[in-house]
Amino acid sequence: MHSEPTQPNTIATLRYGDPIYHPTAVQQPVLLPADIPPGVEWVTLPNGIRTLAYTHPQPHPATDPERQVEPIPRWAKTTALLAPTVGGGIAAAGFGIAYAAPGLIAMTEALWAAIALIAAGTLAPLLLRTSRTAGRGGAPVQHVTQHISASGMFGRATGTINNR
Numbered sequence: 245m246h247s248e249p250t251q252p253n254t255i256a257t258l259r260y261g262d263p264i265y266h267p268t269a270v271q272q273p274v275l276l277p278a279d280i281p282p283g284v285e286w287v288t289l290p291n292g293i294r295t296l297a298y299t300h301p302q303p304h305p306a307t308d309p310e311r312q313v314e315p316i317p318r319w320a321k322t323t324a325l326l327a328p329t330v331g332g333g334i335a336a337a338g339f340g341i342a343y344a345a346p347g348l349i350a351m352t353e354a355l356w357a358a359i360a361l362i363a364a365g366t367l368a369p370l371l372l373r374t375s376r377t378a379g380r381g382g383a384p385v386q387h388v389t390q391h392i393s394a395s396g397m398f399g400r401a402t403g404t405i406n407n408r
Contacts, residue, residue, distance in 0.1 A: 275296075280296070283298055283299065284296050284297065284298055284299070285297065285299045287299070386407065387407075388405060388406070388407055389405070389406040390403055390404070390405050390406075391403055391404050391406075
């Protein structure tokens with residue numbers, strides 16, 4: 245370290261580029277505000293020197309009409325919430341069908357058996373009736389007719405039976 249000289253303009257105290265003791269011979273060009281490109285501004289550095297720098301503007305949302313945030317419409321929110329629900333339902337149905345396929349195959353065979361049973365139950369009385377009438381020699385069939393009448397919802401019902 246060096247000691248402080250007695251004369252202020254000695255070589256030891258001068259620093260190159262010091263604007264007070266050793267001014268530079270190069271003159272800085274003067275820029276008009278119109279010559280400064282967009283995104284570049286004059287800024288002051290922490291040591292006090294003013295210089296040009298690229299900046300990122302932070303617009304105020306209330307003053308910038310292009311940056312106004314519009315609320316999301318209700319139909320868009322509903323659709324956005326409904327889409328995964330419908331997709332999940334379709335996926336669940338696919339899994340359910342995949343797991344139920346063997347049972348469905350067995351059920352179709354059971355349904356065919358039930359159809360055969362119904363058909364047999366329907367055809368059996370017809371076949372029995374024709375065989376009975378053929379064995380008797382065509383005897384007439386007896387008919388019973390009932391006439392029932394009642395007055396009012398809870399009235400007493402009366403009726404007659406006619407044998408023919």
